[in-house]
Amino acid sequence: MNIDMIEAAAERLSGVAIRTPLLSSPFLDDIAGRRVLVKPECIQHTGSFKFRGGWSAVSALPMADRARGVIAFSSGNHAQGVALAARRHAAPCVILMPSDAPRVKIDNTRALGAEVVLYDRETGNRDAIGAALAEERGLTLIRPFDEPQVIAGQGTVGLEIAEDARREDVAEAEVLVPCGGGGLSSGIALAFEARAPGLTVRPVEPDGFDDVKRSLASGGIERNNRTAGSLCDAILTPAPGEITFPILKRLARPGLVVTDDEALAAMAAAFARLHVVLEPGGAVALAAALYHADEIAGGTVIVVASGGNVDRALLIEALNRFGG
Amino acid sequence: MNIDMIEAAAERLSGVAIRTPLLSSPFLDDIAGRRVLVKPECIQHTGSFKFRGGWSAVSALPMADRARGVIAFSSGNHAQGVALAARRHAAPCVILMPSDAPRVKIDNTRALGAEVVLYDRETGNRDAIGAALAEERGLTLIRPFDEPQVIAGQGTVGLEIAEDARREDVAEAEVLVPCGGGGLSSGIALAFEARAPGLTVRPVEPDGFDDVKRSLASGGIERNNRTAGSLCDAILTPAPGEITFPILKRLARPGLVVTDDEALAAMAAAFARLHVVLEPGGAVALAAALYHADEIAGGTVIVVASGGNVDRALLIEALNRFGG
Numbered sequence: 001m002n003i004d005m006i007e008a009a010a011e012r013l014s015g016v017a018i019r020t021p022l023l024s025s026p027f028l029d030d031i032a033g034r035r036v037l038v039k040p041e042c043i044q045h046t047g048s049f050k051f052r053g054g055w056s057a058v059s060a061l062p063m064a065d066r067a068r069g070v071i072a073f074s075s076g077n078h079a080q081g082v083a084l085a086a087r088r089h090a091a092p093c094v095i096l097m098p099s100d101a102p103r104v105k106i107d108n109t110r111a112l113g114a115e116v117v118l119y120d121r122e123t124g125n126r127d128a129i130g131a132a133l134a135e136e137r138g139l140t141l142i143r144p145f146d147e148p149q150v151i152a153g154q155g156t157v158g159l160e161i162a163e164d165a166r167r168e169d170v171a172e173a174e175v176l177v178p179c180g181g182g183g184l185s186s187g188i189a190l191a192f193e194a195r196a197p198g199l200t201v202r203p204v205e206p207d208g209f210d211d212v213k214r215s216l217a218s219g220g221i222e223r224n225n226r227t228a229g230s231l232c233d234a235i236l237t238p239a240p241g242e243i244t245f246p247i248l249k250r251l252a253r254p255g256l257v258v259t260d261d262e263a264l265a266a267m268a269a270a271f272a273r274l275h276v277v278l279e280p281g282g283a284v285a286l287a288a289a290l291y292h293a294d295e296i297a298g299g300t301v302i303v304v305a306s307g308g309n310v311d312r313a314l315l316i317e318a319l320n321r322f323g324g
Numbered sequence: 325m326n327i328d329m330i331e332a333a334a335e336r337l338s339g340v341a342i343r344t345p346l347l348s349s350p351f352l353d354d355i356a357g358r359r360v361l362v363k364p365e366c367i368q369h370t371g372s373f374k375f376r377g378g379w380s381a382v383s384a385l386p387m388a389d390r391a392r393g394v395i396a397f398s399s400g401n402h403a404q405g406v407a408l409a410a411r412r413h414a415a416p417c418v419i420l421m422p423s424d425a426p427r428v429k430i431d432n433t434r435a436l437g438a439e440v441v442l443y444d445r446e447t448g449n450r451d452a453i454g455a456a457l458a459e460e461r462g463l464t465l466i467r468p469f470d471e472p473q474v475i476a477g478q479g480t481v482g483l484e485i486a487e488d489a490r491r492e493d494v495a496e497a498e499v500l501v502p503c504g505g506g507g508l509s510s511g512i513a514l515a516f517e518a519r520a521p522g523l524t525v526r527p528v529e530p531d532g533f534d535d536v537k538r539s540l541a542s543g544g545i546e547r548n549n550r551t552a553g554s555l556c557d558a559i560l561t562p563a564p565g566e567i568t569f570p571i572l573k574r575l576a577r578p579g580l581v582v583t584d585d586e587a588l589a590a591m592a593a594a595f596a597r598l599h600v601v602l603e604p605g606g607a608v609a610l611a612a613a614l615y616h617a618d619e620i621a622g623g624t625v626i627v628v629a630s631g632g633n634v635d636r637a638l639l640i641e642a643l644n645r646f647g648g
Binding site for chain 1: 339343345347348349350351354364365367369371408421432435436439491582592595596598599600601602631632636639640643644
C-alpha cells in the first residue's frame, strides 16, 4: 500500500465518482465550538464511499479476470458499491448475502445488476459457499476492507480532503472518520501522510464496538465481543484488518466513541443544517465533532459523513427525537 | 444582463460557494425513463442557491455602500442567503419580515447575524417601512430576483452545469429549473446561451402558480390569482420579473407544472436515492423529471434541486406517504 496506488485509483475514478465538496454551517460550528467541515460521501454513487473502493478494485483487474466476474460478501454498502462498479464495467457480479438480510437491500443490489446468492446464517458457511462459487466460475473476491485496491479507492477521499483543506487554508486539523474494518480510515491516513501531513485521522466507532480504539491503545489487534446490537450496522466489524491496522497504528491518533443516540442526533443535525441524509454509521464522526468537542484538538475539525443508506423509519425516529 | 456579469460573479463566488456536483441514480433513471442528472443546491450554504445571488450582490457593492449595509424583504431562503453573505462581508444587514413568519425562520436569520425587523402584514406597508429604513440608514435594497447582480449570482449554477454536462458528454438536454420570480431560471438561461447552447431551460412551477408558464405561452407577463396555498412556499411569487421575463421569453422552452403531491413524492425519492433533503419548492423540477416524463425531450434530463429548507414534519409526511 502506498500513495501511488491511491493516486492511480484517483485517476481511474476521475469523472466517475462524485467529487464531493466540504460542507459547513455556522449552526454546526456553534454546537461544536470550532469550525466544522463535512465531506458528504452520502451523496456518492450508491449512497456511500464504498463505491470508490468497489470501482478501484474492479477497474484494477486484468481484462480476463474482469470478464469472468467478481464476488463480494455483504448485505450493505459494499455490496451496492461493488455491484454498480461491476455493472458499469460490464463485469458479472455475485453478491453473497444472508437469507435474512432486509428485503430492500436484496432488491436494491439485484436492481444494480448483481446476482444475489442467499445463504442460511445458521447452517451455511459463507466462506465455503463463496470459495466454491469463486472457484467454479473463476470469480475474483473483493474484500470489503482488507484489500489493497479497495483501500486505495477509499484513500481518494483523503486526496480530495487534502486539496479542499488547502483551499480553505486549513494546514492542521484532526479528521474524524467513521471506522469499521478500517479501509476508509487507513486509505485517508495514507493520503494525508503524502499530501497533507498536517491532517491526521481519528477513527470514530459506536459504543460497544470500539475494537479499533482499543487496538490503537494496546498496539495489537483487539476484537469486539459482539457483532450486532448497534444501529450503526454499516461499521460493525469484529476487528481491524491485517492490512489496515498497521497503517492506522502508524498514522492515526486515538479513536473516539459515540453512542447510538449521539449518532441519531447527528443525523437530525445533518438534516436541518446540511440538508443531507446520513445513516447512523455514517453519522458517528459528525456526532463526535458535535458532542465530544472536548476530546478533539484544533480550531477546525474535518468530518467524513460516510454514508446515507438509512430506512425512513429510522430517519423519522432521529428527527422526532432530536429534530429540535 | 450579460454573460460577463455572470462570469464576474463566478469569480467572486469561487472558493466561497459550495461547488455542487451532478448526482445520479440508476433508480431515478428507471422511473424517468431517461438519464437524470441532479444539481443539489440544497447543500449550498444556507440550504439554497439563494446564497449565490446574495453573495454576488453584496460583493458587487462599492465599499462605502457595503459599510452602510443592506436590506432585504424575505421570510425565506433569500433572507438567509443575504444574511450570511452580509455577515461574511462584515456588512450590516436588515431583514424585513412579517411578524407572523415562522419562529424558526426568524431565529435562523437572526443567528446568521441579521437584524430582523418585523412588520404587521395587515396594518403595515412593507415597501414603505423598508424604504424609510433604507433612507434613514443608507441601506442598499437587495431584491430577491429582479436585480441584475442577483441574477448573475444565480447564473453561476448554469456555468457549473455547462461545465459538468460537457464532462458527461451531454451536448443537448433540457434543464428543469424550479421557478418563482425567475432569477435562477433566467441566470441559468443566460449562462447556457453563452457557454452551452445545446442546453435549454424549462421553468417548473407548482399547480395553481404557473404564472411563468402562462406568460411564456402568451408572450406577456401573466399574474397568479393567489399568492399562498401551495406547499412550495419558496417559489410562490405573483408574477415573473420585469428583468427576468424578457430573458426567459427569449431563451426558455415551455414551462412545466407539478402538483404538491408530486413534489412530496420527489422529496421522498431524493431521500431514498440521492440522500439529500429537498423542500417542496426545491423538488418541483425533480418531480417533473420523474412524473411528467412524456412532456420532456431527450435521452438525458438535467434537474436543479434548488433548496432544502423544509420543516421536519413536512419531510416526515413526504416519507410516510411516498417513501415506498
